[in-house]
Amino acid sequence: MQKSSLPKLVFVLLSVGAAFYFSSFYSRLPEVVASHFNGRGVANGWQTKSAFFTVFASVSVLAAVVGFAIPRIIISLPVALINLPNKRYWLAPEHIAGTMEFLNQFFAWFGCAVFTVILATFDYAVQSNLHPDHRPDTRRMWYLLAGFLVFVIVSIARMFLRFGRLPQQNVRS
Numbered sequence: 001m002q003k004s005s006l007p008k009l010v011f012v013l014l015s016v017g018a019a020f021y022f023s024s025f026y027s028r029l030p031e032v033v034a035s036h037f038n039g040r041g042v043a044n045g046w047q048t049k050s051a052f053f054t055v056f057a058s059v060s061v062l063a064a065v066v067g068f069a070i071p072r073i074i075i076s077l078p079v080a081l082i083n084l085p086n087k088r089y090w091l092a093p094e095h096i097a098g099t100m101e102f103l104n105q106f107f108a109w110f111g112c113a114v115f116t117v118i119l120a121t122f123d124y125a126v127q128s129n130l131h132p133d134h135r136p137d138t139r140r141m142w143y144l145l146a147g148f149l150v151f152v153i154v155s156i157a158r159m160f161l162r163f164g165r166l167p168q169q170n171v172r173s
Helices: 005-026 049-076 096-130 139-163
Strands: 032-037 043-048
Touching (some): 032 096, 096 139
16 A cells, blocks of 8 residues: 555645745735636636735645644544444554555545645636736636546545445455
8 A cells, every 4th residue: 555655745845846836926916916716717806915825825734734634633533423434343453554544645645636726726816817818728727626526536436445345354254
């Protein structure tokens, strides 16, 4: 099984890259930026650029929490509060390490996927502000959201396949 260190590295690389990338545009943006867009790419919300980047930093931290803090929260909860199929088996002392490794990896990749959506969304806003006459194509955002939806469906299916049934040797006994 793949360790959760790879998605952690991916997240860190995305974070460092985003910090350099977005900081290079900060001085070129107007003081008030279009920060929200409808489904057709038309701006319908504005905020100061400092507020815009504060929101960016905040949702980036939220993506990190989703990816890396949720498994730690889950493991600290009483078993009665954890909603997991066949939890008596998967949270038993002899299986908890494998279960937590799976959940660490699951949430870490999920955090990377959420962060990728955040980065693309904020890039769309930045590019739209820098090039108001030649805004990025909105289809790129729709494709990204469709890809994210597929990722979520596959990830949830993977989780149900893992925890929804017990291994065969334990079912027969």
